[in-house]
Amino acid sequence: MAIPDHHLTEGERRVRSFHPHWRTLAGPFAALVLIAAASGAGLWLVPGSFEYAGYARIAICAVALALLTVWSFAPYLRWKNTGYVLTTHRLTISSGVLNKATDEIPMARITTVGSGQTLIERLLGSGTLTVESAGERGPLVLRDIPRVQEVRGELFRLLEDASDGEPDTDAARR
Template sequence: MGLPDHHLTEGERVVLSFHPHWKRLILPVLAVIVLLAACVAAFLFIPGGEPYTSYVRIGVAVVAVILLIWWALVPYLRWVTTSYTLTTHRFNISTGILNKSDDDIPLAKVNSVSSDQRLLERILGCGTLVVESASDAGEIKLADIPSIQTVRAELFRLVEDASDGEIDGR
């Protein structure tokens, strides 16, 4: 997870590396449960002994597999392949299942760091991180950041160190 060591510059080290919060997986898990219950119900209610029974069961299974891939596997793969890495020099955002996209925000270009949490997010310890930078992107909002206060404090500390010309408080 995060940046491999060979992608780091000289003197750069990884401070934090994480995926989005696990709450993104709640709906896919619920989709799997509902889909399995619907398949069991469909197989129980399809009359047995009819000439078309096997075709209907195969059709139900095919639809279930397609929906399982669409509703559960794709969101899971999006979650697994999204990573955030905070180093002593930059904040890296990596996304993509088949195609990969990497965005780097140099800490020296960050103007402000803020966070936003709704009630449920406060209970779960996650939130939205807002990073304002002096780049073309301007303000970047990253939803479902786990341990939001820790990430925000560490990012702010590293931004302050970068603006003072320090690395790791030195």
């Protein structure tokens, strides 16, 4: 997903790879349904006897396609091209559709890990993960992380292993 296996260092193993939670696509999906319904109704309501009916239908389709691109297709591409990879040595966050940005935080530099969930996030199994590293950037806030408590637990295990100098083989196999 975010980093290919051939970019892993010797002895480094991928523990977990994931995208943001699917709930981030709820708005774009609702927009897709509403735009499709509205454009279908608009096409149906254009009278056949109207002199410029063909042009009106083309205009409705063009507007619908533009709205679908902005409100549904682009958010889907952003979701699909945002990935998180947790390995035995680092946390990698990559995002971008046309331009790609990748942030990597080595396990040895992570100082604090926190998580938070609203009621809806608890029901849907997502949350916000906050990672602080020994750097000048400040805390990194990752929103809409699926199974945030599991990710936080794995991150803690990997941090303990990094401080011990011995990777946990059970955590690396998951």
